[in-house]
Amino acid sequence: QKEVEQNSGPLSVPEGAIASLNCTYSDRGSQSFFWYRQYSGKSPELIMFIYSNGDKEDGRFTAQLNKASQYVSLLIRDSQPSDSATYLCAVTTNQAGTALIFGKGTTLSVSS
């Protein structure tokens, strides 16, 4: 059974702090990794994707991938109250890279 694990949270950080969200996955063959953000009552929206080991930065967001440890993380710098949401980690499950398995998500709360 291929799995993606995330701490459910809530993760609470003060405004301006760095939020660190973590994800582990079970399938060593996974090639592509995604972070989605989901506001309460809304649909998931993509924040970042990463394919290679190392860091990938996009504005205040940094995704980190370590395939040897089967670990993906998302760092949010200068956290804002508008970042308060559930963050879903997703991993491809097949060779074609078309099917995703999602973690159950980590709820982030940023206090002002």
Place this chain on the structure above:
Amino acid sequence: DAGVIQSPRHEVTEMGQEVTLRCKPISGHDYLFWYRQTMMRGLELLIYFNNNVPIDDSGMPEDRFSAKMPNASFSTLKIQPSEPRDSAVYFCASSPGTTDTQYFGPGTRLTVL
């Protein structure tokens, strides 16, 4: 582009009734995905299509669930008969190709009484 369109947005029905959820993907996207989201199980992939052909339906929970994609701009997910445990938010998503971003529709909140 209007994005992925789903209807209805909310559906309340009684156990045993047939439920049909509808999805219009983004024009030009070759892949269409149906997901179900609950608090207990999170977001689960039910089935996905490539160029209107079902590729993987291993996530469909039971024979009560069926999905079709008669053309590139329309897909349905049908539950017959519905049961209370089918209550969830059902999302449709589309993407232009493999490993590409999946764009989610607003979802259909299904309540089976």
